[in-house]
Amino acid sequence: MTDITLEVNGTEKSLAVEPRRLLADVLRHxxxxxxxxxxxxxxACGCCTVHIDGVPKLSCLTFAVQCEGKAIATVESVGGPNAEHALQQAFKSEHGLQCGYCTPGFVMALIPFVEAMTSQRRMPEDDEIREAMSGNICRCTGYHGIVAAVRKAIGDQIAGGSNRS
Amino acid sequence: MRPASFEYHKAVDIEDAVRLLAEFGEEGRPIAGGQSLVPMMNLRLARPGHLVDINALPMTDIEFDDRTMRIGALVRHEEYGRDPRIGKHFPALLDAVHWIGHPTIRRHGSIGGSLSHADPTAELPAAAILYDASMVVRSLGGERRIAAVDFFESAYVTTLEPGELLVAVEFPIPPRSSAGSFMEIGERVGDFAIASVGAHLEFEQATITRAALVCCGADLVAIRAPEIEAFLVGKTLDAPQAVEVGRRFAAMVDPSGDHIASADYKRALIGELTRRAVEAACARAIESK
Structure with missing residues (x-):
């Protein structure tokens, strides 16, 4: 067992873990x-995407022991209990999800992309959006609704100038 | 599935890393981005007893001198893929980077990790072989260089010995009058390639003076085609006989069929990708003049 301290969604916690344990499992359990x-x-699927020091990473390809002293953010840190982040709201209104299993991964993978486009005040081409989400698999939507959600989130934030995260 | 048990060691510098790797021998594996190694561990195709985390090592620079580009083993795909000097000198390498996995994988996966992993369908080993790159390898015994063509032995097998660590890869800078291209086909973007072909051409005026071709998908390692490269020399950029070049490459290879594509399909694909890669390299050469 190895002692580590992780900052997860703003709260520090020390724990002892086996080196072989995946960050995804440690975050869940x-x-x-x-x-x-x-x-x-x-x-291969992107479902487990979290942010480590602000950067999306697959938590199934990361050992918790590698994250000593790092700040980790999961989907629980986004948008509050009512999922009010612009991207979450756009997933809802544009039918960007059905069963919802892949949605946290999409949201965490796409938030930096949406923020980058918003700060550049630039609406990306659909190809760029599809490239940005190419590491995430969705078996329900056929992706069109997710592309529409990304466009809406960027459009709304450029128009409104606020990021409700 | 989940990985088998291992001990975790965080190396503080290169000396520390090679000392640890020497101590653990066959049981030790370095881990950088983990984008290839951890899937293998999760599937228990790899069961190293010791992981040596090399992410803190100073191997993160891209350096140019007159003759060589040296990329530190820890440089992430996303980073060198954004370097404008790569596109200028090594267009086929830049093309190849875009075929590596997905954005999240390119952000964390490293050039040294991909080369050491030596997946038979991976883009970087092919690009390294295309451009006659050298692997810079460190161990307790010192440093040695291994030519890319000698580095890849078989699928997932390199000539790295236990206790050795790839610290950088050096690409000789081609002459200014050169162009290249890399073409790939997979089932989906980010999937393993069914086949890929890279072309590098050097030229004077409108005549090809030197050519290199590399192909993934025909064998357990990426292969060059010296006879067909020689055939390209003397051809002109506006009529490189790319169809014939492709036909010859397809006739030369002996791919194995698998659950995705038959051997015949792969052979035809290699011919077509060769044609496209040669034509795209010629188009870029003409554009650059």
């Missing part, structure tokens, strides 16, 4: 963050 979904557990 030791931190109770069930929004971290595990689809394939080998880096």
């Amino acid at each position: 030791e931190f109770g963050l069930s929004g971290v979904h595990i689809g394939c557990a080998h880096g």
Whole structure:
């Protein structure tokens, strides 16, 4: 067992973990963050995407021991209990989800992209959006609704100038 | 599935890393981005007893001198893929980077990790072989360089010995009058390639003076085609006989069929990708003049 301290969604916690434990499992079981979904557990589906020091990473390809001293953010940190982030709201209004299993991964993978486009005040081409989400698999929507949600989130934020995160 | 048990060690510098790797021998594996190694561990295709985390090591620079581009083993795909000097000198490498995984994978995966992993369908080993790159390898015994063509032995097998660490890869800078291209086909963007072909052409005026071709998908390692490269020399950029070049490459290779594509399909694909890569390299050459 290895002692580590992680800052997860703003709260620090020290715990002892086996080196072989995946960050995804530690977040789910030791931190109770069930929004971290595990689809394939080998880096193919994107469901388990979290932010480590602000950068999206697959938590199934990351060992918790590697995250000593790092700040981790999961979907639970986004938009409050009512999921009020512009991207979450756009997923809802544009039918960007059905079963919802992949949604936390999409949201965490796409937030930096949406923020970058918003700060550049630029509406990306659909190809760029599809490239940005190409590491995430959705078996329900056929992706059109997700592309529409990204466009709406960027459009709304450029128009409104606020990021309700 | 989940990985088997291992001990975790965080190396503080290169000396520390090679000392740890020497101590653990066959049981030790370095981990950088983990984008290839951890899937293998999760599927228990890899069961190293010791992981040596090398992410803190100073191997993160891209350096140019007159003759060589040296990329530190820890430089992430996203970073060198954004470097304008890569596109200028090594267009086929830049093309290849875009075919590596997905944005999240490119952000964390490293050039040294991908080369050491030596997936038979991976883009970087092919690009390294295309451009005659050298692997810079460190161990307790010192440093040695291994030519890319000698580095890749088989699928997932390199000539790295236990206790050795890839610290950088050096690409000789081609002459100014050169162009290249890299073409790939997979089932979906980010999937493993069914086949890919890279082309590098050097030229004077409108005549090809040197050519290099590389192909993934035909064998357990990326292969060059010296006879067909020689055939390209003397051809002109506006009529490189790309269809014939593709036909010859397809006739030369002996791919194995798998659950995705038959051997015949792969052979035809390699011919077509060769044609496209040569034509795209020629178009870029003409554009650059």
